[in-house]
Amino acid sequence: MSGAIVMKNQWRLVAGIILIIIIVLFAVFNVDSVPVNFGFAVVDGPLIIVILVSLLMGSLITLLVATGSATKKNKEFKQMRAEIDTKGKEIQKAVDAAKVAYEQQIADLRTELIQKDNKINSLEEELIKKFTGGSPNQPSGV
Template identity: 35%
Template sequence: MKQQWQLFVGLLLSLVIIVFAAMNTVVVPVQLGFGEFSTPLIIIIFGAIFMGAVLISLLMTSILWKQKKTIKQLKKEKDELEAKIEDEVSIRVAAYLASSEVDQKEQQAYEEQLFEEERDQMY
């Protein structure tokens, strides 16, 4: 729907520009730094519009290129950080499991000690 509105507005602006240019067909002198020539105003208007469109296209291409480069760099950093986090989690899980095994062995040793003390008290 948004693209349809953009197309509609673009066509409407184009129509306004065409009507404006068609109403201004007078031949006018154009002075440049190195000379002067005469041409219809409609050609000057369309030339200015064309040059503006080219400049905007070049500017947008540059901006999009920089954005794509930044996105690529950020994706690479994200992947590196995810890998680092995954490694850290693996290390911590392994450490937890190792400490868990140590705790189980200590618990067994403590229970055996209590059992022996109870047995010694019984006899």
């Protein structure tokens, strides 16, 4: 695994060196002086400087636009996360309330079941008394 990381870093280093060589060659081949018109003034400067300043200004503008957009998205994300958390809490409260209601219903049904079991047992004892003519614990003469 570490061999793959070392190899990846070596390729990055090689790619970086090649890119630097290309930029240096580009700068050497573009040293001609060119006029730049700002609308209110005209400035003469080396072509490579004009290109690099233009590149930096474009990068800065892109960064500012991307940062503004990312900040807006991040704010929306936080609002949505807060809304999800609020809805989740509301849902959890509703689930807990339903759970308590169902648990109470189960307890009531169990109580009713116990009462019915007791009723069945008492009816069985009455039937046994009726047919045996005595106590339910006496063995039958059969």
